[in-house]
Amino acid sequence: MKFSRKAEAALRRRGGRMTRARRALLELIEKSPRPLAPRQLHRELRRAGVRVDLVSVYRNVAALLELGLLHRVLGSTAVRPCAEGERPARCHHAVVCTACGSAREFHSLALERALGEVRRATRYRISGHLLELRGLCESCRS
Amino acid sequence: MKFSRKAEAALRRRGGRMTRARRALLELIEKSPRPLAPRQLHRELRRAGVRVDLVSVYRNVAALLELGLLHRVLGSTAVRPCAEGERPARCHHAVVCTACGSAREFHSLALERALGEVRRATRYRISGHLLELRGLCESCRS
DNA sequence: CTCTTGATGCAACTGCGTTGCATTTGCGGC
DNA sequence: GCCGCAAATGCAACGCAGTTGCATCAAGAG
Ligand SMILES: [Mn+2]
Ligand SMILES: [Mn+2]
Ligand SMILES: [Zn+2]
Ligand SMILES: [Zn+2]
Numbered sequence: 398m399k400f401s402r403k404a405e406a407a408l409r410r411r412g413g414r415m416t417r418a419r420r421a422l423l424e425l426i427e428k429s430p431r432p433l434a435p436r437q438l439h440r441e442l443r444r445a446g447v448r449v450d451l452v453s454v455y456r457n458v459a460a461l462l463e464l465g466l467l468h469r470v471l472g473s474t475a476v477r478p479c480a481e482g483e484r485p486a487r488c489h490h491a492v493v494c495t496a497c498g499s500a501r502e503f504h505s506l507a508l509e510r511a512l513g514e515v516r517r518a519t520r521y522r523i524s525g526h527l528l529e530l531r532g533l534c535e536s537c538r539s
Numbered sequence: 540m541k542f543s544r545k546a547e548a549a550l551r552r553r554g555g556r557m558t559r560a561r562r563a564l565l566e567l568i569e570k571s572p573r574p575l576a577p578r579q580l581h582r583e584l585r586r587a588g589v590r591v592d593l594v595s596v597y598r599n600v601a602a603l604l605e606l607g608l609l610h611r612v613l614g615s616t617a618v619r620p621c622a623e624g625e626r627p628a629r630c631h632h633a634v635v636c637t638a639c640g641s642a643r644e645f646h647s648l649a650l651e652r653a654l655g656e657v658r659r660a661t662r663y664r665i666s667g668h669l670l671e672l673r674g675l676c677e678s679c680r681s
Numbered sequence: 682c683t684c685t686t687g688a689t690g691c692a693a694c695t696g697c698g699t700t701g702c703a704t705t706t707g708c709g710g711c
Numbered sequence: 712g713c714c715g716c717a718a719a720t721g722c723a724a725c726g727c728a729g730t731t732g733c734a735t736c737a738a739g740a741g
Contacts, residue, residue: 413688414686414687414688415739416737418688418689448690449689450689450691451729452690453689455729457688472613494663503660505660507657508650510649511653519672521636521675521677522674523634523672523673523674524673527669528668529668531666531667532664532665535663556707556718558707558718558719560719561719578697593698594698594700594720594721598720616698
């Protein structure tokens with residue numbers, strides 16, 4: 398399902414409304430090939446002629462993060478749409494290109510199992526984790 | 540080997556010198572049961588009667604991070620001493636207590652293997668990763 | 682069309698971390 | 712111990728990211 402549709406539905410469910418700026422933001426995030434930070438999103442919107450304040454971008458991004466529709470790239474404020482369906486699963490791991498910044502979620506049963514093993518081995522009561530791989534995407538390798 | 544010793548050696552190797560403030564900082568990091576951010580380190584030092592400026596703490600922390608003697612907790616600026624020996628290995632994974640903030644590095648062969656598998660499966664040329672587990676430590680469970 | 686209230690714009694503000702520069706101080710050499 | 716150089720520090724100014732309060736605008740339900 399398209400990100401903007403999913404987001405609009407989720408926002409309306411919350412009693413939210415669709416404004417010109419918000420719609421443009423959702424479409425920008427959807428079309429962007431790589432995670433963008435609020436400031437970058439703002440710049441792109443302005444460049445496209447959308448009159449919107451940076452504060453609004455921050456507020457919208459915060460809302461989408463709360464709804465689980467966006468993820469933040471570790472160590473930055475750039476956000477990317479969650480690749481999951483309606484009901485996001487537990488673990489959302491991503492590979493991020495260190496050159497162009499593009500990101501893709503991935504899943505690995507072996508990794509899930511290994512994490513389960515660690516979970517049992519450590520003396521902490523594990524409640525979650527952060528995991529992100531770094532590397533070069535196909536196009537950036539050439 | 541004790542963190543402060545290891546750090547002093549590494550700093551001297553770089554042509555660095557030991558000052559009162561720096562020594563106090565190293566010992567504070569060594570003694571602290573949990574990762575502290577530069578501002579917290581500074582506050583603790585002042586509280587202990589060490590006259591040092593916040594800028595110096597920042598600069599020292601930066602140096603220690605560059606030397607690989609400290610790691611940052613993901614999503615924060617708090618730092619913790621690397622648990623490795625003289626030659627830090629590739630992967631330094633940690634579990635962080637969500638209640639008290641205490642952290643411990645751990646190692647898992649199964650995890651290394653699973654990551655290797657993912658590395659091969661993805662179409663990116665993986666160069667590294669970030670991984671951190673979250674949970675409750677033993678004492679915070681009670 | 683009207684009304685309610687969510688969304689926005691604007692400006693002030695906070696807090697973090699950095700930078701430039703003058704001053705201090707560690708420490709190697711004597 | 713004294714000297715001199717470079718490392719380290721302190722201080723103040725600065726830049727930048729993100730937040731907050733509040734007045735205003737406008738989505739969309741009735
Ligand atoms: Mn996801
Ligand atoms: Mn380590
Ligand atoms: Zn790339
Ligand atoms: Zn704890």
